[in-house]
Amino acid sequence: MSRNAAETEGKILDLAESLIRKNGYNGVSFRDLASGVGVKSSSVHYYFPTKEDLGAKVARRYTDRFLNALGDPQDGPVTASEIVKKLHGLFVSALGSDGQMCLCGILAAESAGLPESVVTEAKSFFDRVSEWMTLSLSRTEWARNRSEEEIKAEALSALALLEGGMIIARVRNDPALLTTLRPQLAR
Amino acid sequence: MSRNAAETEGKILDLAESLIRKNGYNGVSFRDLASGVGVKSSSVHYYFPTKEDLGAKVARRYTDRFLNALGDPQDGPVTASEIVKKLHGLFVSALGSDGQMCLCGILAAESAGLPESVVTEAKSFFDRVSEWMTLSLSRTEWARNRSEEEIKAEALSALALLEGGMIIARVRNDPALLTTLRPQLAR
DNA sequence: CGTAATCTACCTATCAGTAGATAGATAAAT
DNA sequence: ATTTATCTATCTACTGATAGGTAGATTACG
Secondary structure (H helix, E strand, O other): OOOOHHHHHHHHHHHHHHHHHHHOHHHOOHHHHHHHHOOOHHHHHHHOOOHHHHHHHHHHHHHHHHHHHHOOHHHOOOOHHHHHHHHHHHHHHHHOOOOOOOHHHHHHHHHHHOOHHHHHHHHHHHHHHHHHHHHHHHOOHHHOOOOHHHHHHHHHHHHHHHHHHHHHHHHOOOOHHHHHOHHHOOO | OOOOHHHHHHHHHHHHHHHHHHHOHHHOOHHHHHHHHOOOHHHHHHHOOOHHHHHHHHHHHHHHHHHHHHOOHHHOOOOHHHHHHHHHHHHHHHHOOOOOOOHHHHHHHHHHHOOHHHHHHHHHHHHHHHHHHHHHHHOOHHHOOOOHHHHHHHHHHHHHHHHHHHHHHHHOOOOHHHHHOHHHOOO
């Protein structure tokens, strides 16, 4: 009996994130999580009453961590290429060596059939990352003769390229593909 | 008793495609398909012995239809912007007004947990579309002073941008987003 | 031609396994 | 003594899959 609350809850979140990124939301069960962590499925319900609750919390944690790694846009890189490089680097390390999808990318792909609060959290990832990009880019020389709309479109297209790149890298079993895509980001 | 083989099989494929695009592979069951088509689940097994078999056939059909719509690259548009426009248009109509994902996009996102033959078919979509793009672009003025590698990278990044754009359009419930992304394709 | 055999396209019924979820017991920590 | 963290046990619903049956259409044959 380990009887270590924080540890178990964290382990469940970790494993849930990893399994959702691998198999999608519908490809993960309470029993998978329980057996992976070494408890019974009822104990998973103890921490996360419903699957929706678990999914939303995993997504929120992922997004918080992602934005934390990006840092404060007011205190970040000041050239467009460095900003893009930072975002790109985060996606590359998220994909990892074993081709893990972006959690919110796979949730977004499945979103039409997911519980409301999970979709809300997935949406929030894109809102927040795209806001980080927009704010960061706005401070650069590159943005001087560009409209707010152009900057937002650039942020969104960078995100789209990276998410799509992950998908293709994954199905091709070729994590290096995402690296290949980097030159397409800087312009 | 309708007793109309071709019709039933086609209806199953149509519905399976639509449901997978909405909910993902793991979000579709034989019973969903059966009740939607108006038969029993055992009849779905009659046409498609296993779910893997069904998934692979749905993916193959989708890819064939997609490439057919793209047409013969030897007999298609000869400018880079028209080529890009054609591909973009197909993705826009695939997304539709109700935000349906690209079938092979969602399968690729889930691919780590899917049966082998389904993954093979999903991969084939990207191989074939990217080959269409590469062949098409190679015939253009734009390609004159570019290497094979550069052209392939361009094809892949266009595909990535469109797949990622669909994902984001979908989670934002904003099909117009994909249209916004078009200028980012032409360069 | 007529009829027997086979095939097609479904059906009912059922299986073992798994899904998410809940109730209630228990032991340890506070 | 209460709260916390787990367990056992169980529920109903659903999963993919299979066995075996049947009405009607098609084909083979004498």
